Amino acid sequence: MLDLQGLTQAVGDLDEEQVVIMLEKFVSSNPSGEEAYKVVGACQQGMAIVGELFEKNEYFVGDLIFAGELLTQAIDILKPVLGGEESQKVGKIVIGTVEGDLHDIGKNIFGSMIEAAGFEVYDLGIDVAPGVFVEKVKEVQPQIVGMSGVLTLALDAMKSTVDALKEAGVRDGVKIIIGGNPVTEEACRQIGSDVFTTNAAEGVKICQEWVK
Amino acid sequence: MNYTIIACQMLCDELNMAMYETGCQYPVIWIESDYHIDPDKLRLKLQEEIDKLNNVDNILFAYGCCGNGLIGLRALTAKLIIPKTDDCISMVLSQPGKRYERHKETYFLTRSWMESSKSILNEYLHALKKYGEKRAKRLFELMLKHYNYLMLIDTGAYDLASCSPEAEKLANNTNLKLIVEKGDIWFLKKLLTGPYDDDFCIVEKDTAVNISDFGYDYLKMPQQTL
Numbered sequence: 403m404l405d406l407q408g409l410t411q412a413v414g415d416l417d418e419e420q421v422v423i424m425l426e427k428f429v430s431s432n433p434s435g436e437e438a439y440k441v442v443g444a445c446q447q448g449m450a451i452v453g454e455l456f457e458k459n460e461y462f463v464g465d466l467i468f469a470g471e472l473l474t475q476a477i478d479i480l481k482p483v484l485g486g487e488e489s490q491k492v493g494k495i496v497i498g499t500v501e502g503d504l505h506d507i508g509k510n511i512f513g514s515m516i517e518a519a520g521f522e523v524y525d526l527g528i529d530v531a532p533g534v535f536v537e538k539v540k541e542v543q544p545q546i547v548g549m550s551g552v553l554t555l556a557l558d559a560m561k562s563t564v565d566a567l568k569e570a571g572v573r574d575g576v577k578i579i580i581g582g583n584p585v586t587e588e589a590c591r592q593i594g595s596d597v598f599t600t601n602a603a604e605g606v607k608i609c610q611e612w613v614k
Numbered sequence: 615m616n617y618t619i620i621a622c623q624m625l626c627d628e629l630n631m632a633m634y635e636t637g638c639q640y641p642v643i644w645i646e647s648d649y650h651i652d653p654d655k656l657r658l659k660l661q662e663e664i665d666k667l668n669n670v671d672n673i674l675f676a677y678g679c680c681g682n683g684l685i686g687l688r689a690l691t692a693k694l695i696i697p698k699t700d701d702c703i704s705m706v707l708s709q710p711g712k713r714y715e716r717h718k719e720t721y722f723l724t725r726s727w728m729e730s731s732k733s734i735l736n737e738y739l740h741a742l743k744k745y746g747e748k749r750a751k752r753l754f755e756l757m758l759k760h761y762n763y764l765m766l767i768d769t770g771a772y773d774l775a776s777c778s779p780e781a782e783k784l785a786n787n788t789n790l791k792l793i794v795e796k797g798d799i800w801f802l803k804k805l806l807t808g809p810y811d812d813d814f815c816i817v818e819k820d821t822a823v824n825i826s827d828f829g830y831d832y833l834k835m836p837q838q839t840l
Contacts, residue, residue: 459648462732464741464753471756504760528760551792553681553716554700558830583653583681589825600654 404428406444413448414455416465418472421439421445425479439484443566445476449515450603463507470511477518488543491522494544498526499539500559504553508582512602521546523614532559534565539572546609549595551582552556557589564594568580577612581605620663621676622645624702625802626726627771629676639764640674640806641811642792647730650701653683661837674805679828686752687823694817695810698803698828706769706797710804715723719762721790723781724797735784764790769797 404424414418428441452469455461461469475485497513499506506528519522524542526534539547547567549560560580566574577593581602590598599605621629624647633639643663652822660683663672670692677684678699685696686808699714701703704721707713720733728735737757741750764785766804768774774794785792803814810816 423839458653459732461759462737462740464737464745464750467753467756468745468749506760507757510756552681554681554828554830557682557825585684586685588680599617 409444410447413445425476430485435484438480453603467510470514472512473518492520494522494542495546496524496544497527497548498530499531499548500551500556501531502531502548502557502559503551503553504528509550512605515602515606522526535563536566536570545613546577548579554584557584561593592611615671616645616669617672619674620685624726625676625824628769628799629802632799632806636803636806638806639736648732651732653681656683660687685825690820692819696815698813698815705801710800721761721766724767725732725777728777758788764792766794767796773789778812
């Protein structure tokens with residue numbers, strides 16, 4: 403079995419070469435789906451390290467983006483051995499950067515992490531109008547809606563989106579998570595979201611709890 | 615009345631010029647601009663600085679709402695006076711009495727913004743060193759895929775020529791079109807001189823800054839129970 407701690411560290415170090423070597427070796431050993439999911443978990447823990455190093459100012463935004471790419475690459479390598487279980491998604495989530503805001507780095511990183519956690523992800527992109535969230539929720543009936551934003555005005559847009567979901571009668575059918583720089587506990591309450599987070603790894607954990 | 619200014623380094627050139635032009639000599643506490651990346655850390659740092667102050671009646675902030683970084687601040691013995699604006703971009707690009715519409719698809723720069731350790735310029739240099747040119751370009755394509763313009767704001771407080779070659783180079787490396795727009799320091803001058811009218815959040819002593827002080831629409835909704 404692969405050295406999971408070593409893999410976590412290699413992802414945390416953004417050591418692409420090492421990650422690829424370890425994963426390719428692992429895949430060639432014909433592992434079970436269960437083992438493969440443990441490896442996905444180790445990669446995710448590596449992403450948490452990346453987040454911590456960013457917090458400590460050791461990593462730059464470019465490193466975060468690279469980490470997102472690295473995770474996507476890791477999942478691609480693992481796909482053949484995730485096998486049938488891969489198609490059994492643990493849940494559906496609709497995500498997007500809210501109307502008026504174009505920032506999507508954090509949302510994209512969360513998107514790759516939540517996808518790696520086995521969710522079916524519907525990413526609506528940036529500057530997403532409330533009505534677009536509503537339509538997608540009606541169409542795919544996710545368990546979770548994730549809204550992201552960096553500008554303070556994003557909070558207004560998040561509130562409008564929650565209101566639109568309420569008006570459409572679909573608010574109670576979903577859990578809502580908001581993320582991004584301006585979100586706070588107070589804002590979360592006023593917006594009518596279920597939770598808030600400024601940490602992608604933490605957000606993934608919350609979503610996993612919700613669909614357990 | 616004793617005044618003290620707490621200011622973001624990001625506005626260093628602009629505040630210094632505003633002080634020069636208004637003859638203001640209030641003491642200034644400069645806060646490293648990297649804090650703006652994380653509003654929670656910014657809030658903690660600002661509160662720490664507020665708590666250190668003695669014998670001050672009014673604390674002036676060369677800040678805006680800054681991603682909610684100023685929400686929750688409180689001074690036990692002083693009044694807090696904060697420009698009612700989103701951030702330093704809207705602060706230097708807005709005009710008195712007019713609603714500011716943020717330019718879309720634009721990444722904003724001034725000299726101070728380029729010089730900060732987490733500036734986009736330093737981001738690029740870091741990526742270039744760590745990942746090489748090809749990958750750095752790819753990361754920046756992802757980072758800036760929704761941006762088309764790099765705007766150098768001419769606030770009049772620094773020599774544009776001193777940083778335009780570097781801005782030009784950055785624009786070329788990141789496939790953005792460099793544009794220059796005139797900014798202004800009227801807001802900072804008004805912060806120094808008053809009058810403290812509706813352009814400012816006035817937060818009385820021993821009261822926490824509330825997001826509604828900044829006039830954001832969603833808080834016009836009835837306050838929910840806490």
